[in-house]
Amino acid sequence: xxxxxxxxxxxxxxxxxxxxxxxxxxxxxxxxxxxxxxxxxxxxxxxxxxxxxxxxxxxxxxxxxxxxxxxxxxxxxxxxxxxxxxxxxxxxxxxxxxxxxxxxxxxxxxxxxxxxxxxxxxxx
Numbered sequence: 299x300x301x302x303x304x305x306x307x308x309x310x311x312x313x314x315x316x317x318x319x320x321x322x323x324x325x326x327x328x329x330x331x332x333x334x335x336x337x338x339x340x341x342x343x344x345x346x347x348x349x350x351x352x353x354x355x356x357x358x359x360x361x362x363x364x365x366x367x368x369x370x371x372x373x374x375x376x377x378x379x380x381x382x383x384x385x386x387x388x389x390x391x392x393x394x395x396x397x398x399x400x401x402x403x404x405x406x407x408x409x410x411x412x413x414x415x416x417x418x419x420x421x422x
Contacts, residue, residue, distance in 0.1 A: 300324040300411040302394050307416030314384050318416060320377040320394030328352070328372040329400045333409070334379045336418075338390035346392070347379060351400075362388075384420045391415040
């Protein structure tokens, strides 16, 4: 059974930093791309960042480029998101997610698992 457990969310002032973690279990972690997505209050889910199986390829949504850094430790089955220079519009619930099948280029690729989320609140 796939489990994704996020942690590290907190309330911080604008300009501050947080490091989110996602502990994964129930699947072969190093075979899957992993993602961070978020949902701001009153808004739809939006993709934040993605990382390839070996961590060498990373993708960021424009609104976090230069401020956030995604990484993974395959020895610990853990995904991370270092968030610096936080802004008030970064407030939301952050989720880690995986897709299936392992190859994200396949036409049938879809997200299939999410954690419970961790709350990030940034105040001005």
